[in-house]
Amino acid sequence: MSRIAVIAGDGIGQEVTAEAQKVLAVALPGYEYTEYDLGARLYNRTGEILPDSVLSELDEHDAILLGAIGDPTVPPGVLERGLLLKLRFEFDQYVNLRPSRLYPGASSPLADVKPGDIDFVVVREGTEGLYTGAGGNLHTGSPAEIATEESLNTRYGTERVVRDAFERARRRRGHLTLVHKTNVLVHAGGLWKRAFDDVAAEYQDVTTEYQHVDAAAMFLVNRPHTFDVIVTDNLFGDILTDIAAAVTGGIGLAATGSINPDHTHPSTFEPVHGSAPDIAGQGIADPVAAISSTALLLEHLGRADAAAAVNAAVERELASRDSGTQIRTGEVGDRVAADVAGQLS
Amino acid sequence: MSRIAVIAGDGIGQEVTAEAQKVLAVALPGYEYTEYDLGARLYNRTGEILPDSVLSELDEHDAILLGAIGDPTVPPGVLERGLLLKLRFEFDQYVNLRPSRLYPGASSPLADVKPGDIDFVVVREGTEGLYTGAGGNLHTGSPAEIATEESLNTRYGTERVVRDAFERARRRRGHLTLVHKTNVLVHAGGLWKRAFDDVAAEYQDVTTEYQHVDAAAMFLVNRPHTFDVIVTDNLFGDILTDIAAAVTGGIGLAATGSINPDHTHPSTFEPVHGSAPDIAGQGIADPVAAISSTALLLEHLGRADAAAAVNAAVERELASRDSGTQIRTGEVGDRVAADVAGQLS
Numbered sequence A, B: 001m002s003r004i005a006v007i008a009g010d011g012i013g014q015e016v017t018a019e020a021q022k023v024l025a026v027a028l029p030g031y032e033y034t035e036y037d038l039g040a041r042l043y044n045r046t047g048e049i050l051p052d053s054v055l056s057e058l059d060e061h062d063a064i065l066l067g068a069i070g071d072p073t074v075p076p077g078v079l080e081r082g083l084l085l086k087l088r089f090e091f092d093q094y095v096n097l098r099p100s101r102l103y104p105g106a107s108s109p110l111a112d113v114k115p116g117d118i119d120f121v122v123v124r125e126g127t128e129g130l131y132t133g134a135g136g137n138l139h140t141g142s143p144a145e146i147a148t149e150e151s152l153n154t155r156y157g158t159e160r161v162v163r164d165a166f167e168r169a170r171r172r173r174g175h176l177t178l179v180h181k182t183n184v185l186v187h188a189g190g191l192w193k194r195a196f197d198d199v200a201a202e203y204q205d206v207t208t209e210y211q212h213v214d215a216a217a218m219f220l221v222n223r224p225h226t227f228d229v230i231v232t233d234n235l236f237g238d239i240l241t242d243i244a245a246a247v248t249g250g251i252g253l254a255a256t257g258s259i260n261p262d263h264t265h266p267s268t269f270e271p272v273h274g275s276a277p278d279i280a281g282q283g284i285a286d287p288v289a290a291i292s293s294t295a296l297l298l299e300h301l302g303r304a305d306a307a308a309a310v311n312a313a314v315e316r317e318l319a320s321r322d323s324g325t326q327i328r329t330g331e332v333g334d335r336v337a338a339d340v341a342g343q344l345s
């Protein structure tokens, strides 16, 4: 039986996670879960973010379902680094996966794109690069201040994520784009390119391409249909996935997995959107991204059929929406869960 | 009399620079210029990229007009680092300026935007950050390889570019957005935020905003009209300006200045597009971006009236185009030069 840790978190995180769990109840019947009260409330009450004891407990689960973390009462960065990034690093979640699809009914800011035109995934490295925290400041706050940030990259870390991306490309349309900035970041760029080319030799069935990050950012806007799988480093991936979310209709619909493909620790699945304190508690948050994150979770746990059912139900939900009508959080969850139940019965 | 160094460079760089010079001849009558044969041809012939003697000669000019650098025969990165980046660093071109406007007649990939809706400038830092080359590799090519890239940031370098951005915001619509990633890059992000807040206190008439780079990348796609001036670091600026180019109709139309606002060394002005070897020599390259770069050059040399005339002529040129018709490089230059001459006579 699958054991899921649920961190609903702050603001609308609570509401959308409840709906994701409705769907999970039918897609993964009988799954066990433990709720963890982490996020702004815990931090404001106790100053704690992710106590070691909780980290150990989380580690005993098969996956983590996360809602949203963050509140204006907490200084920016504290919960992101102390909770979200800490999970990625401690649990070696080296594949940060973000599928980008333009769903029927979703509205893209791009002209001339139809549902189905955009369908790619970004495989972002999750445990290296500029995210390690290496660097420092001298003479802070004075005119003499300097600051450094160090990007740390290993062949080990690069090769494993590149390999994962090749595997995913092979299971999709067979095209993989490496994105970096090899013409300027020659040290890390060289390492990435070498790892990529070496692994490519093992995947003759996958066609490959290299793009500088600035070009890729542009192509995501003016020819997003040309991408199948993108593999890139931690920071570039952070930026590119938000562009991807924008062209497919906003982060309101996007889901992401911080994945440990080797299952040595749990992986985290969450909607990309934040806690949206402005609309929290009103029952109007769209739970579709949270629900989509359960599809990624199911896929990771080897339940491809259930994952496909959730995705199909989400697609129908979005297609059925009337753009004038305010959605109700609970009703969306009910509809999608019923649809999934119908498919799997 | 203004002295301009002309580096037409490779491919269509030659063709579009000739047109830019036609326009400069009427906008800056009697200007003196020296042509420098730098780029792929020189490199392939002699192995030289930017000899010290040439660097000293360039330094005696008021500005550099550059076409495009690069050819498939030269390994990627060599000319970029040896010429373009070297000029930025040696000539202390700390303001990398890229105006983004949606011109009438230009076609944006975005739905629901009209000419005039998008009008902002990005002030990108040009001499620090991840562009210094700091970093290295160990055990290169082996499974044990590691690579580092170091972002170097000084209060000195940050404050001066932030101040420049505040000045530009004051001369425009009075709104400045700082873009960084302070929640992850705490060291450099902290320095940037401190410098920004300190300088902001001197510009009470400018409203300010902070955005994480991932959010900014998204907003450039789904609400580009909300930006006036953006200030950001070297690498973020590289990425954001390409998104900006994409939403305003592609890098084919964008111009950029690598500016030393203190005039202690010459500044470089160029179209954003590359040398496009595939269409070189056919007389069909669009010189509009190269021509726009002369407007930035004129502005920098204190000829605001001439700059405005060039911009107005470019706008009319683009508006007059019939989307079905192939442009002819030379005709565009003739038309724009005639228009500018008419305005300034």
Ligand SMILES: CC(C)[C@H](C(=O)O)[C@@H](O)C(=O)O
Residues within 6 Å of the ligand: A080, A081, A084, A085, A238, B183, B184, B214
């Ligand atoms: C919240 C933040 C630390 C995080 C990141 O930068 O990775 C977020 O932007 C993301 O993409 O998951």
Ligand SMILES: CC(C)[C@H](C(=O)O)[C@@H](O)C(=O)O
Residues within 6 Å of the ligand: A183, A184, A214, B080, B081, B084, B085, B238
């Ligand atoms: C050619 C390259 C080195 C350069 C950069 O990265 O700055 C280019 O992309 C630019 O934006 O001017």
